[in-house]
Amino acid sequence: MTDRELKRFPDHKFGQAFTTIKCECLSYLPWLQKRFRKAGGQVQQRKVNSLQELSDSYDIIVNCSGLGSKGLVGDTEVYPVRGQVLKVEAPWLQHFIRDGDGKTYIYPGMHSVTVGGTRQEGDWRLQGDEEDTKGILARCSRLEPSLSKAKVLSEWVGLRPCRRNPRVEWELVQLQGRRVPVIHNYGHGGWGVTLAWGTALDTVGLVRQCLQEMPLQAKL
Template sequence: MKSVRVVVVGAGVIGFSTAVCIAEALPLCSVTLLADKFSPETTSDGAAGILFAAKFPDIPLERQKCWFKDSFDHLLAIAQSQHSPEAGVMLSSGWQIFKEVPADKKPFWSESVIGFRNMTEAELKRFPDHKFGQAFTTIKCECSSYLPWLEKRFRKAGGKVEQRKINNLQEVSHSYDIIVNCSGLGSKTLVGDNMVYPVRGQVLKVEAPWLQHFIRDGDGKTYIYPGIHSVTVGGTRQEDDWRLQVDEEDTQSILVRCSRLEPSLTKAKVLSEWVGLRPSRRNPRVERELVQLQGRRVPVVHNYGHGGWGVTLAWGTALDALGLVRQCLREKQLQAKL
């Protein structure tokens, strides 16, 4: 069977993870990654990139567990290798704290992270407004390093990279045999998906090298994540808000809330402010379909709509997308024999 031409649309953490999985596992495919924006301009670049997850309502829990575990194991191997500093992947320990005891004290991902346990009374004393907490070690993946590292890995596997904007799938349907759509929020226009919507996130990078542990409020709106070069503090979750400019009120609110959890932050120098739009959906779309494009039926594999959990689930859903590409190839082989 001669080389099958595959195009992956989107250069965020989902797009590059998916492209790497396909290029490395399927040498008979020639894989091109196509996008109008690359690192450091992607939404993934500003993500805090710390691994834990929320439950999606309509996806079997076992599948969500696999997504999380596959991503965690993949990044853990990088964190424990010589590639760790270049890839921007590190272990991170800390606390998730709750003002009220959550219904689910042991989330589905707790068995994949390291050393998960409930916090002791003594540990909770530090957070007098909070009644319950969990302590564990997870992974922080900094996409400003990780995306260029993945791009190198993709090119090494024979992948090609092209920077251009496409407005619809027709534009690429003649040049490729299989289309893989990882366009995030762009899927709203690219494939007409009205179920994907923006959730605006604003974060600050601050200089506070004395901070070694992450702190996350269970509501997901206030968090402090020490990284390799700086500490990410946030944040906001503003649904259907398309504003990309920094909001000064949000900046002040973030600093006040984070300093309440970690008073030493009042001494930290703000290095940068950033806004990104998370590509949210009730459930991520990881599935395939046959689409009628310019008179022929083209297999399209979708992998988008991860919201704020893109870094957390990228490798797991990329492996799923790889499985869907394999199914497309099997059907092509069958058709070729008929």
């Protein structure tokens, strides 16, 4: 950033400016599901407490259960990082601003502006926290004073499914007397959208590998 641009942020000595894209997940995820259905995929909504419940119905299982993998496959390395953000009405903001610590950011969107946030490791709370809300508004208003005039539209809390390393691998699991390939794809943390296509392609490659090897196992 230029010296003139940095004058907007007197507490900062360095900054970067660049052009990128912002994914609106409230629109993006339904679009992905629609694409999946058009390709012949089926969607069922149900609670699965154990992989054993799927043993009679599927020859290959792809586990994308995120934080659910802690109980579903006994992965003690996965943990939540709580995030809280606010949606505010500030149509005059056209550019994103993000502090270097990654906890303070302002992201204009199609219908509102997202301001945040928090990164609270090991915190399972899904309820909004009033102190977090005050802190978010205070920090973001220091970066962009005009936010003090913005109307808060909503509050949102989510849990990032974190792991030291995302798990993208496969294993054979004994289910009801059968050895079933289980491909794992979870632990992306706060980078799910960023890593999704790459890890999905890796997962598809593992599924194809399993399909190639399954006939050989059957002959044995």
